[in-house]
Amino acid sequence: MNYIDKEVASENIFMSFEFCDLKIKNGGKIMLKKYGLIVSLLLVLSLVLTSCATSTEPVETVDTSSPESEAVAEIPAEKTTIVFWNGVGAPENVVLTELVKEYNETNQDNVYVEEVILDWSTLYSKILLDFESGTPPDIMTIQQSGLYQNVDLGILADITDLMPEYGFVKEDFIESAWNGSFIGDKQYAVPFDLHPLALYYNVGLFEAAGLDPDNPPATMDEFLEAAQKLTVDTNGDGSIDQYGFGLAYSGGIPFRTWMSLLWQHEGEDILNESKTEAAFNTEAGLESLEFLRDLVYEYKVVPEQEQSPDDDFMKGIVAMMISGPWSQFDFNTVDGLKYATAPLPVFYDQPAAWADSHMLALPNTNDEARMAAAMSFASFLSDNSLTWTQKAGHLPVKLSVLESDEFKALEKSQAFAVTLPDAHYYPSIKNESLVFGRDSNSPFVVLIESTLLNSMTPKEALAEVEIMVNDLLAQ
DSSP states (O other): OOOOOOSBTBOOOOOOOTTEEEEEOGGGOEEEEESSSOOOHHHHHHHHHTOOOOOOOOOOOOOOOOTTOSSOOOOOOOOEEEEEEEOOOTTTHHHHHHHHHHHHHHOSSOEEEEEEEOOHHHHHHHHHHHHHHTOOOSEEEEEHHHHHHHHHTTOBOOOTTHHHHTTOOGGGBOHHHHHHTEETTEEOOEEOEEEEOEEEEEHHHHHHTTOOTTSOOOBHHHHHHHHHHTOBOTTSSSSOOBBSOBOOSSSHHHHHHHHHHHHTSTTOOSBOTTSSSBOOOSHHHHHHHHHHHHHHHTSOOSOTTOOOHHHHHHHTSBSEEEEOTTHHHHHTTSTTOOEEEEOOOBOSSSOOEEEEOEEEEOBOOOOHHHHHHHHHHHHHHHHTHHHHHHHHOOEEOBHHHHTSHHHHTOGGGHHHHHHGGGEEOOOOOTTHHHHSOOSTTSHHHHHHHHHHTTSSOHHHHHHHHHHHHHHHHTO
C-alpha cells in the first residue's frame, strides 16, 4: 500500500543509519565509521545541495558624511540572523511561515529569522551531516518522538538554564509535554504543541442514519452499532458505497490506533519497563489486533484495502475515522462538510490515545548570541501558540492558552484537549525511528498490513513483529 497518513504530515521518519557506527568526538562532531553499506554519494550530494545558506540581511547605517551633520549618529547594530528549520508538513507549515514573517517584522531583539522548509525525513538526516560539517541551524522543529536519538548523538543543546530566562516555567505547561522535553534531568526542547488521536465523524451522515451527532460513540458497543448503521448501499445497486469507519492498511495512523487500543488495557505497554524488549505480544495485544481485522472482515464496516481515510471522509465515503488535530486543516476547506470530533471511544478498560508533540530545539553551536536569538524566537512562537491552534489545529501546551476563552471557543479542538490527560507517547529510545517508523518495512506497519491483508494471522503477525522489534532494540 502506498498510503502515507498526513500528519504532522506529522510525524517522525528519522533516516535509518543501520549501516553506520555513530561516534561522538571532540567538539560534538559526529564521525561515521563505516562497517557495512556505504552512504550513497547521490544522497550526500542531494543533502549538501539543499543545505541552507546564511542570510545576507542588509545592515542599516546612517550617512554621517553630510556637512550639515553636527554629530555622528549611532549606527544601528547589525541584526543577528538565525536559521530556522521548519519540518512541519504541508499544509500546516505555511502557518509557521506566517509567524516567522510576523516575528521578523515586529521583534525588538534585533533578530532576523531565515526559514528553511524541509520534510521530516530530510530534516532528521540532514541535521547529522550539517552538524558534522559545522553548519547546523540555530533552531529547528523536532518531534518529541525524535528527541532522544538527537540528544544521544550529541546534536542538541542543553537549555535547562535558558528556559526560565525566557519565561518558560513548568507551572504553565501540560505536564506530559513539559516532561517530554527532558532527557534525564536536562531539558533539550521548548514544548510547542500536542497532537493526540481522536474520533472524527460526519454530522450529516449521523443524522441520516438516525444517530444523534450530539452523542457520539463512547464505548465499543456504541461504536460498532454506529459503524454498522452508517455502512449502507445508498443508491440501491447492491454494493456498499458508504462505510461506517475508515482504516488504512499502512502508514502511521493504523498502528497508532492499535497502540491506543493496547494502552486501553490496564497495565499494558509496547515495551518492557527497561525498554529493552517488546511487551506487546500479549492477550491484550492480540485482542486489539483482532478487533481491527474484524472491522474489515467480520463487521464489514471498513472499505477493503483502503488507502486514504482522510480523502474518503472528505468525499462522504466513510462516516467516521481516527486521526490527529492536523486533519482539520484539510477538512475545513471542503464546502458542505459538516463534521465534529470526539475523544476515542473507550473500547476496553480505560481511556488512552497515542500522541506526539512538536517542540523547538537548539543544535549545540556554543554560540551564546545566536542561542539567545533563537530563544527569543522560540518565546515568540510559544506566545503565539493560539494562532497555531486556530490555523493548524495542533493543541497548545501552555495552560494559560488552554484555559483561555479564545481556545475554548474552538469547538472541534475540545475533544483533543479532553484526551490530553490520557495521551501516550512512544517509549523514548535511541532508535525510535527504526522501531516506530512509517515506511513499509517498519515493524508496526508490517503488523497492521499483514493482518489486514490476511497474509498472516494476528498471532503470527505479533510473533513476527516481536522478533523484529527485539532485534532493533538489541542494536
